[in-house]
Amino acid sequence: MADDPRARDDNQMQxxxxxxLNRFSARQSVIAITIxxxxxxxxSGASVRHAGEEMKPGIGRDMVLAFGKxxxxxxxxxxxxxxxxxxxxxxxxxxxxxxAGFDQPISQQPAGRVPPVTPESFxxxxxxxxxxxxxxxxxxxxxxxxxxxxxxxxARRLAPAGVDVIREPHLATGISNDTLADWGKLSATQVDxxxxxxxxxxxxxxxxxxxxGLDGGKEVSCCSPEWAAVFANRARQMMDTYRQAGAAxxxxxxVPTPRDPDRQEIERTVNEAIAVAAQPWRDxxxxxxxxxxxxxxxxxxxxMEIDGAEKIVRESDGIHLNETGSxxxxxxxxxxxxxxxxx
Numbered sequence: 001m002a003d004d005p006r007a008r009d010d011n012q013m014q015x016x017x018x019x020x021l022n023r024f025s026a027r028q029s030v031i032a033i034t035i036x037x038x039x040x041x042x043x044s045g046a047s048v049r050h051a052g053e054e055m056k057p058g059i060g061r062d063m064v065l066a067f068g069k070x071x072x073x074x075x076x077x078x079x080x081x082x083x084x085x086x087x088x089x090x091x092x093x094x095x096x097x098x099x100a101g102f103d104q105p106i107s108q109q110p111a112g113r114v115p116p117v118t119p120e121s122f123x124x125x126x127x128x129x130x131x132x133x134x135x136x137x138x139x140x141x142x143x144x145x146x147x148x149x150x151x152x153x154x155a156r157r158l159a160p161a162g163v164d165v166i167r168e169p170h171l172a173t174g175i176s177n178d179t180l181a182d183w184g185k186l187s188a189t190q191v192d193x194x195x196x197x198x199x200x201x202x203x204x205x206x207x208x209x210x211x212x213g214l215d216g217g218k219e220v221s222c223c224s225p226e227w228a229a230v231f232a233n234r235a236r237q238m239m240d241t242y243r244q245a246g247a248a249x250x251x252x253x254x255v256p257t258p259r260d261p262d263r264q265e266i267e268r269t270v271n272e273a274i275a276v277a278a279q280p281w282r283d284x285x286x287x288x289x290x291x292x293x294x295x296x297x298x299x300x301x302x303x304m305e306i307d308g309a310e311k312i313v314r315e316s317d318g319i320h321l322n323e324t325g326s327x328x329x330x331x332x333x334x335x336x337x338x339x340x341x342x343x
Contacts, residue, residue, distance in 0.1 A: 046075045120246065123282045125339055136341035140196035140242075142168045143203035146255070149323055150202055153330040161343045166194055174206035175234050176222070184234065187241040197249070198341065199242040200333055204255035205319050207231070208266040223269035231270065236277035243284040251336055252278065253288045253329065257295035259318025268298065288332050294325065 049072030052064035124131050139158060141151035151167035158165050168190065173181040183203075190196075210219040211230050220226045242250045254271045257264055271291065278285040294313060295301060303312045306328065313325030321329055 046072045048072065049075075118280070120281050120283050121279065123286070126282075131340060133340055133342045134197065136163050136197050136337065136343040138164045138166065138194060138196045139198050139200065139337075140166045140168060140190060140194055141200040141202075142170070142190065143201050143253075144173050144205050145169065145171045146205050146253075146320060147200075147202040148326075150200070150253075150321070150326045150329050150333075153323075153326050154200065154333060157330065157334065158343060163343045166196065172206060173203075174209065175203065175238070176207045176211050176231055177209040184237050184241075187238045191241055191244060195244070196242075198251065198337060199248060200251045200253070201238070201242070202253040202329075204267065204270045207270050208263070223265050228269050228273045228276075232273035232277040235274055236280075239277055239281065239285050243281055246281075246284055248284070249337075249340055250285045251288055251333055252285060253333070254290050256290040256293075256314075256321070257298050257300050259300045259314075263319070264298070264300075286336050288329075288336060290329060290332070293328065293332065294321070 048064065049068035052061055052068040055061040055064060136158075139154065141147055141154055148167070148169045151165070151169060155165040155167060170181050170186065173183070175183050178184075190199075208222040210221045211227065211234075212218070213220045213226055214230055214233075220230065239250055239252070242248060252274060254274060255267045258267055275287060278287055291298060294304065300318065302314050302318075303310050305311075306313075306324070311324050313321060313328065315322050
C-alpha cells in the first residue's frame with residue numbers, strides 16, 4: 001500500500017511541494033502576520049485590552065494585558081475602532097428580523113405589548129443620586145388598626161419639630177373589603193382635605209376577602225394570582241392618589257408575619273401585591289419591610305432583642321405590634337423620611 005502512487009501520507013509535509021501548493025515563503029508569512037497584528041492593534045486594541053481585563057488572574061491574563069494595554073492605549077487615540085464598528089454594522093444580524101426594534105419608541109409600538117419604564121420607576125437614592133430635601137410640613141398616618149399606636153408614636157416624635165401629624169386610622173377596614181370603607185374613595189378624600197407632604201400607610205390586618213375579578217365579574221378568592229392582581233390594582237390606585245402626581249412621598253409598611261398559619265398566606269400575598277403595585281413610582285412610593293425586622297424568614301415571633309434585651313413586640317392577638325414594636329416601626333419610618341425631608 002505504501003508503494004501505491006494513489007495512496008497519500010498526510011504525515012509528509014512534502015505533499016504541499018508535490019502538489020504545487022507551497023506558494024509563499026517564510027518571509028512572506030512573517031510579513032502577513034505582522035500586518036495582521038498591526039491591523040488588530042489599530043482596529044481592535046481596546047477589545048483586546050477589555051478581554052484581558054475580564055480574564056481570571058494568572059499568567060494568561062498577564063500575557064494578554066501585556067499586549068492589550070498598549071494596544072488599547074493606541075486605539076483610544078485613533079478613530080479606527082469606531083470606523084470598524086460602523087463598517088461591520090452593515091453585516092449585522094438584523095437583516096430579515098421582524099418586530100419592533102429599540103430604535104422604535106415604545107409609544108409607537110403595538111398597544112399592550114411592552115409597558116414603558118419611566119424615570120419615576122427608579123429611586124434616585126438607590127442610583128446614588130443626590131436628592132434635595134424638602135421641608136416636611138404635613139404628615140398623614142393612616143391605615144387600619146395596624147396604624148395605631150404607630151401614628152401616636154410618630155406624632156410624639158415629629159410634632160415638637162413643627163410637623164403637623166394627622167392621625168387617621170380606620171379600624172376594621174381593608175382594601176379587599178369595602179363594606180366599611182372604600183379606600184379608593186377614602187384616599188382621595190384624605191388628599192383633598194389635607195394635601196399632605198408625606199403619607200404613612202400601614203394596612204393589611206383584615207384582608208383576604210373575595211373580590212370581583214379583573215373584569216369586574218365573578219368573585220375570586222384569596223390567594224390566587226388573579227386575587228393578588230386585583231388587590232395590587234386597588235393598592236396602586238391608592239398609591240397614585242397619595243403621591244399626588246409626584247408632589248408627595250408615600251411610606252407603605254408591609255405586614256409583619258402573623259401567628260396564625262392561615263393568615264400567613266394572606267400576609268405573603270398582600271405584601272407581594274403591594275410590592276408589585278409600587279413598581280411604577282419607586283421614587284415616590286417607598287416600601288418599609290417590617291417582615292425583615294420583626295419576623296425574619298417569615299417566621300412569627302412574639303419578642304426580639306432590642307438594645308441588648310429581649311422584649312415583647314406583638315400584641316396577644318399575634319397580629320398587631322404593641323407599643324414597643326410600634327416604636328421600632330417608627331424608627332424605620334423616620335429613617336426613610338429623613339432621607340428626603342427636613343423638619
